[in-house]
Amino acid sequence: MRTPTVLAGMALAALLSTPAMAERDQAENALEYRQGVFNAMAWSFGPMAAMVKNKMPYDAALFTKHAERVAFLAHLPLEGFIPDSRVGDTTAKQDVWDNADDFKAKMETMIEESARLATISKGGDLDAIRPQFGAVGNSCKSCHDDYRTE
Ligand code: HEC
Numbered sequence: 001m002r003t004p005t006v007l008a009g010m011a012l013a014a015l016l017s018t019p020a021m022a023e024r025d026q027a028e029n030a031l032e033y034r035q036g037v038f039n040a041m042a043w044s045f046g047p048m049a050a051m052v053k054n055k056m057p058y059d060a061a062l063f064t065k066h067a068e069r070v071a072f073l074a075h076l077p078l079e080g081f082i083p084d085s086r087v088g089d090t091t092a093k094q095d096v097w098d099n100a101d102d103f104k105a106k107m108e109t110m111i112e113e114s115a116r117l118a119t120i121s122k123g124g125d126l127d128a129i130r131p132q133f134g135a136v137g138n139s140c141k142s143c144h145d146d147y148r149t150e
Helices: 003-017 019-052 060-073 100-121 126-147
Strands: none
Touching: 019 060, 019 126, 060 100, 100 126
């Protein structure tokens, strides 16, 4: 009957002995998570940009699919900017954490503009879509200008 107690004790010891390592892993996980989300957004941006610039035939259903993905994904990256996660190959400036309210406000702008784009895209009118696609692109750029090192 003693074995479970011993095992539990060992597991507890393992947990307690590596707090620094566990934190490091969480920061790396957060970095990968937010970069993954941003890359997924960029993936959907590609075909939309090509259609807006007439480099690819306009396909209303395809455009809406990507607009809806970006609108959904826009909610996700903020969660990945956990404290002390300016690690690894990040391009995030320290200002992300120092000016957290402004950073969050810029995320909100992206969320609103991308939701609007998804709605407008359902109308199937590329001329109406174009300026709203521009507004979403500006919401990305205005944050990158302030909060990315490159
Ligand atoms: C509120 C700020 C903010 C907004 C809005 C924003 N980004 Fe970013 N983005 C960042 C930051 C900060 C990083 C750097 C993340 C890191 O490396 O830790 C980043 C990184 C990226 C990266 C590089 C990911 C990598 O693997 O290094 C891509 C691609 C990207 N963003 C695309 C977009 C697109 C597309 C939009 C708009 C639809 C957007 N971002 C909107 C702040 C933002």
